[in-house]
Amino acid sequence: MTYFDYGATTPIDNDVLEAYIKASKHFFANSSSLHFLGKEANQMVLQATSDIMRTLGLKNHKLIYTSCATEANNLAILGYTKASKKGRIITTCVEHASIYQTIKSLEESFDVVYLPVSNTGHINLDDLKQAMTQDTILVSIMWVNNIVGSIMDIKQVIEIVKQFPQAKLHVDIVQGLGKIVPDFDLNDVDMFTFSTHKLYGPKGVGGLFVKHGVTLHKIFYGSEAQNGLRPGTFDTSLIVATAKSIKKFYPLTSEHYTYVLALFNLLQDKLRSQFGIVVNTPRANVSPYVVNISIPSIKGETIVHHLEAAKMYVSTGSACSSKLQKPERTVLAMTNDNRLATSSIRITLSHLTTKDEVEALINILLQLF
Numbered sequence: 001m002t003y004f005d006y007g008a009t010t011p012i013d014n015d016v017l018e019a020y021i022k023a024s025k026h027f028f029a030n031s032s033s034l035h036f037l038g039k040e041a042n043q044m045v046l047q048a049t050s051d052i053m054r055t056l057g058l059k060n061h062k063l064i065y066t067s068c069a070t071e072a073n074n075l076a077i078l079g080y081t082k083a084s085k086k087g088r089i090i091t092t093c094v095e096h097a098s099i100y101q102t103i104k105s106l107e108e109s110f111d112v113v114y115l116p117v118s119n120t121g122h123i124n125l126d127d128l129k130q131a132m133t134q135d136t137i138l139v140s141i142m143w144v145n146n147i148v149g150s151i152m153d154i155k156q157v158i159e160i161v162k163q164f165p166q167a168k169l170h171v172d173i174v175q176g177l178g179k180i181v182p183d184f185d186l187n188d189v190d191m192f193t194f195s196t197h198k199l200y201g202p203k204g205v206g207g208l209f210v211k212h213g214v215t216l217h218k219i220f221y222g223s224e225a226q227n228g229l230r231p232g233t234f235d236t237s238l239i240v241a242t243a244k245s246i247k248k249f250y251p252l253t254s255e256h257y258t259y260v261l262a263l264f265n266l267l268q269d270k271l272r273s274q275f276g277i278v279v280n281t282p283r284a285n286v287s288p289y290v291v292n293i294s295i296p297s298i299k300g301e302t303i304v305h306h307l308e309a310a311k312m313y314v315s316t317g318s319a320c321s322s323k324l325q326k327p328e329r330t331v332l333a334m335t336n337d338n339r340l341a342t343s344s345i346r347i348t349l350s351h352l353t354t355k356d357e358v359e360a361l362i363n364i365l366l367q368l369f
C-alpha cells in the first residue's frame with residue numbers, strides 16, 4: 001500500500017504515540033481537579049504548552065486547545081466577531097471549509113469580501129489593499145492552500161492589515177506548520193490555527209493561538225476550563241502528544257522540505273510533460289507537499305479508484321468534502337473551468353514518501369492514457 005494523502009491526515013509517529021500512551025497511563029486525572037493528581041496533570045499541560053511556545057518562538061500568545069483545526073477556526077471567527085454587530089470581514093474564496101462556511105454563516109450581519117485568486121491560486125495583494133476599510137474587523141487568510149499548495153504572502157498581508165489597527169488577522173497555518181519555514185514572524189499574527197494530526201500526531205486535538213490583547217467571546221458554555229473559551233475536560237495526553245509532534249517535527253521543517261522538494265520536482269515534471277494532464281498546482285510560491293492535477297477526460301473519483309486498485313491512495317479534494325463529488329472550489333476559483341474542477345485529484349507527499357513510490361505512482365497514472 002502506498003499512501004499519498006498526507007494532506008488529509010498523517011500516520012502517528014512512534015515517539016509521539018509513546019508520549020501519548022505514557023501520559024494517558026500516568027496523567028489521566030482531570031487537569032482542572034484540585035487534588036494532587038489533577039495538579040500533576042495540569043503541570044503536564046503547562047509544560048507542554050510552554051514547550052510549544054518555545055519551539056515556535058512565540059512570546060505573546062496564549063494557546064487554546066480544541067478537538068481539531070475545524071473547531072479552532074470556528075472559535076477564532078465566531079468568538080472574535082461575536083461582540084461586533086457589523087463591520088467588514090475579508091477572506092479568500094479558497095479557504096478551507098471550516099473558515100469559508102463559518103464566514104458564510106455571518107453574511108447576514110457582516111459585509112463579507114471574498115478575495116479572488118489568480119490562475120495560480122494566489123491572492124492579489126492589491127485586492128486586499130483595496131478591500132481594507134476603517135470598518136474592517138477581521139481578515140482571515142490561509143498560509144498554504146490545502147488543495148493546490150499555493151503559498152499566500154502572509155508577510156505582506158501582515159504589513160497591509162497592520163495599517164488598520166481595528167482589524168485583526170487570523171491565519172490558518174494547518175498545511176504550513178512543519179512543512180514550510182515561515183518567512184514571516186508568527187508573533188505578528190493575531191490568531192492562528194493548527195491541527196496535530198497533520199503533523200504525525202493523534203487525531204482529536206488542534207489549537208488556536210491568540211495574541212494577548214485580542215478579545216475572544218464565548219461560543220461554548222460550560223466550565224471555566226481554558227478561561228471558559230473551550231470548556232470541557234480535555235485530554236492531557238493529546239496535549240502532551242501535540243507538544244511532542246511540534247518539538248520533533250518543527251525543527252526538521254527545512255530538512256524535510258528539501259527532501260520533499262526533490263520528489264515534488266520529479267512528480268510534477270513528469271506529469272506536466274504528459275499530454276492530457278493539467279497540473280493545477282502552481283510552479284512558484286508553492287508547497288512541495290501538494291501536487292494537484294486534472295485529467296479533464298476522466299472524473300476525479302474514477303482516477304482515485306484506478307489508483308486504489310493498485311493500492312495507492314490519493315484524494316479528490318480536501319478529505320472532508322471529497323465524497324460530495326462537487327466541483328473542487330479552489331480549482332474552480334483558479335481555472336473557472338468546471339471540467340478541471342470535477343476531474344482533479346490531490347497527491348500529497350511527506351518525508352516518509354520515497355522516490356520509488358513516486359515513480360510507481362507516475363507509472364500507474366500514465367496507464368490511463
Ligand code: PLP
Pocket residue numbers: 007008067068069070071096098142144145146172174175194195196206318319
Ligand atoms: N484548514 C486546512 C487548511 C486544512 O487542510 C484542514 C484539513 O484538511 C483543516 C483546516 C481542518 O483540519 P481538522 O481536520 O483538524 O479539522
